[in-house]
Amino acid sequence: MSDEAEPDDRQSRLVQRRARVEYLAFIAQIVSAIAIVISLVFVGIQLRDGNTVTIRNESNATMEQWSAFRASIYADKDTAAMFRAGMDATAPLDPADQMRFLYVMREHAWATFQIWDRTNRRLVPSANFEGGAAPDFLKVICTPGGALAWAEILSELPPAFVADMDRIAETYSVAQKVSCVPQDE
Numbered sequence: 001m002s003d004e005a006e007p008d009d010r011q012s013r014l015v016q017r018r019a020r021v022e023y024l025a026f027i028a029q030i031v032s033a034i035a036i037v038i039s040l041v042f043v044g045i046q047l048r049d050g051n052t053v054t055i056r057n058e059s060n061a062t063m064e065q066w067s068a069f070r071a072s073i074y075a076d077k078d079t080a081a082m083f084r085a086g087m088d089a090t091a092p093l094d095p096a097d098q099m100r101f102l103y104v105m106r107e108h109a110w111a112t113f114q115i116w117d118r119t120n121r122r123l124v125p126s127a128n129f130e131g132g133a134a135p136d137f138l139k140v141i142c143t144p145g146g147a148l149a150w151a152e153i154l155s156e157l158p159p160a161f162v163a164d165m166d167r168i169a170e171t172y173s174v175a176q177k178v179s180c181v182p183q184d185e
Helices: 002-074 077-088 095-120 127-141 144-156 159-176
Strands: none
Touching: 002 077, 002 095, 002 127, 077 095, 077 144, 095 127, 095 144, 095 159, 127 144, 127 159
16 A cells, blocks of 8 residues: 555655646746836836937937027128118119028028928927927018018928918918018019
């Protein structure tokens, strides 16, 4: 009888060991799954932080570009006077100043486009365009000379940007009581 009890005990111990090993394997799977979830949360946090840094860098780059553009006007009194005369259109500019004015207008348009593009790609907040760059550009193109220059250069710009500027100009022109299109003389 003792010989028969020994194999049963042995069998029972093997079954218990197997059950313990299966139980430990199940616990290991649960711990692994929890570790994976924790690591995914950590990766998500890192991605969010990286996106925040990228957006901040885009905003800084935009500000740097705008600062350079504005400095090109206010740092040189002759350029500022030419730009003002071009916007007023009270006296025709000589050919050299007319060319300079159109190039400054192109720079302003392309700088405004860059912010529009960054806004559409969600790299900068929409307020950078809607509340900043667009109204600044409208203050220029909704002048007699600015409207003429805008009419001349708008075909060089992406149509979607021009459409957005025209949409915003409608509201702006009514609110400011100005015309953003060239006046027939």
